[in-house]
Amino acid sequence: MSERPSYRPETLAVRAGQERSQFGEHSEALYLTSSFVFESAAQAAKRFSGEEEGNVYARFSNPTVTMFEQRLAALEGAEACVATASGMAAIMATVLAHLKQGDHIVASRSLFGATINLFSQIIARTGIATTFVSHTDPAEWAAAIRPETKLFFLETPSNPLTEIADIGALTAIAHAKGILVAVDNCFCTPILQKPLDLGVDLVIHSATKYIDGQGRVLGGAVCGRKQLTDEVFKFLRTAGPTLSAFNAWVLLKGLETLKLRVEAQAANSRQLALWLERHPKVARVFYPGLPSHPQHELAMRQQKSGGGIVAFEVHGGRDAAWTVVDHCQLLSITANLGDTKSMITHPASTTHGRITPEARAAAGISEGLLRIAVGLEAVEDLQADLERGLALIG
Numbered sequence: 001m002s003e004r005p006s007y008r009p010e011t012l013a014v015r016a017g018q019e020r021s022q023f024g025e026h027s028e029a030l031y032l033t034s035s036f037v038f039e040s041a042a043q044a045a046k047r048f049s050g051e052e053e054g055n056v057y058a059r060f061s062n063p064t065v066t067m068f069e070q071r072l073a074a075l076e077g078a079e080a081c082v083a084t085a086s087g088m089a090a091i092m093a094t095v096l097a098h099l100k101q102g103d104h105i106v107a108s109r110s111l112f113g114a115t116i117n118l119f120s121q122i123i124a125r126t127g128i129a130t131t132f133v134s135h136t137d138p139a140e141w142a143a144a145i146r147p148e149t150k151l152f153f154l155e156t157p158s159n160p161l162t163e164i165a166d167i168g169a170l171t172a173i174a175h176a177k178g179i180l181v182a183v184d185n186c187f188c189t190p191i192l193q194k195p196l197d198l199g200v201d202l203v204i205h206s207a208t209k210y211i212d213g214q215g216r217v218l219g220g221a222v223c224g225r226k227q228l229t230d231e232v233f234k235f236l237r238t239a240g241p242t243l244s245a246f247n248a249w250v251l252l253k254g255l256e257t258l259k260l261r262v263e264a265q266a267a268n269s270r271q272l273a274l275w276l277e278r279h280p281k282v283a284r285v286f287y288p289g290l291p292s293h294p295q296h297e298l299a300m301r302q303q304k305s306g307g308g309i310v311a312f313e314v315h316g317g318r319d320a321a322w323t324v325v326d327h328c329q330l331l332s333i334t335a336n337l338g339d340t341k342s343m344i345t346h347p348a349s350t351t352h353g354r355i356t357p358e359a360r361a362a363a364g365i366s367e368g369l370l371r372i373a374v375g376l377e378a379v380e381d382l383q384a385d386l387e388r389g390l391a392l393i394g
């Protein structure tokens with residue numbers, strides 16, 4: 001099933017990309033091997049030169065990794081996909097494969113924290129500069145373009161405030177100037193949002209989150225036209241941050257239940273967000289699936305639902321927020337997301353704790369803000385868990 005028939009996502013999720021070995025295994029095989037043998041010296045030479053397709057060494061390719069790549073490509077509607085060791089490796093590989101010294105990136109100010117650090121501290125050292133602009137105002141992106149701008153980089157919804165970037169509008173601005181657009185689709189996954197259908201050039205994933213979905217392994221991927229992913233592949237096979245076969249196997253099986261999980265998590269999130277919005281101790285709820293979200297209409301145009309992340313602000317600042325966190329017995333106190341188990345985070349003292357209070361305030365991360373990455377527990381149990389702390393705050 002490596003061709004591209006017009007199967008629906010449910011079917012692609014369990015079938016796409018599978019290659020059976022001579023043994024006819026029904027479940028996808030895990031090939032734990034770092035290298036591959038050749039039938040002859042001549043074949044070895046042809047494999048190395050690329051004249052003959054086939055596996056050589058696991059830094060280049062591995063059949064289990066290839067199955068994962070094919071399955072994710074099918075779900076994203078991409079011509080090709082290359083897997084990476086983590087989400088950050090996918091972002092680094094995309095930038096270093098496509099940009100060079102003197103080039104320039106325009107990126108959202110609301111990107112994942114490690115991505116901001118990667119661009120502003122590590123990639124900056126290679127002579128590739130980044131201008132950070134408003135997540136929600138396309139005019140700022142247009143104004144930041146320079147002759148040497150090569151890439152627009154965004155992620156939507158943002159973390160933790162679930163602000164929506166207009167993928168179609170930003171892509172139109174970029175493409176008018178011949179600039180590539182890469183979207184980190186980690187929060188929505190192809191189940192809820194297909195950036196390639198909106199004209200984007202490259203879709204990037206931290207597979208660590210919803211694609212694994214059960215908090216086991218790290219992984220990442222870059223999807224898009226083969227001509228573009230081939231450059232990423234060339235970077236990876238030489239620089240080395242490829243996905244391990246074991247992690248690929250976990251992620252491949254994770255994709256099989258992605259739609260079921262993401263849809264159930266989104267339904268739970270919506271129910272929880274509605275409950276929080278009515279709660280007297282809650283000042284504000286941030287969830288793109290609610291009509292109260294300032295960009296609800298745009299979100300519903302480019303996403304199938306509001307997704308699995310709900311943020312809310314309690315009255316009473318940090319003390320109140322910490323009270324809620326510290327009375328959770330069910331929700332895990334951790335900063336990850338995309339797991340079957342719900343997680344609660346106080347961004348101002350964790351994920352956004354190292355930036356200055358002024359920068360935090362400018363980013364809208366208040367002391368009373370909490371973020372929940374909603375899992376698969378019964379919503380009533382999550383509500384009861386939150387209520388324990390909410391009942392105690394002034």
Ligand SMILES: *Cc1c(COP(=O)(O)O)cnc(C)c1O
Pocket residue numbers: 086087088089112114115155184186187205206207208209218219220
């Ligand atoms: C976690 C995350 C990343 C980084 O992925 P890793 O797999 O942890 O390297 C990138 N982008 C977003 C939106 C993330 O949530």
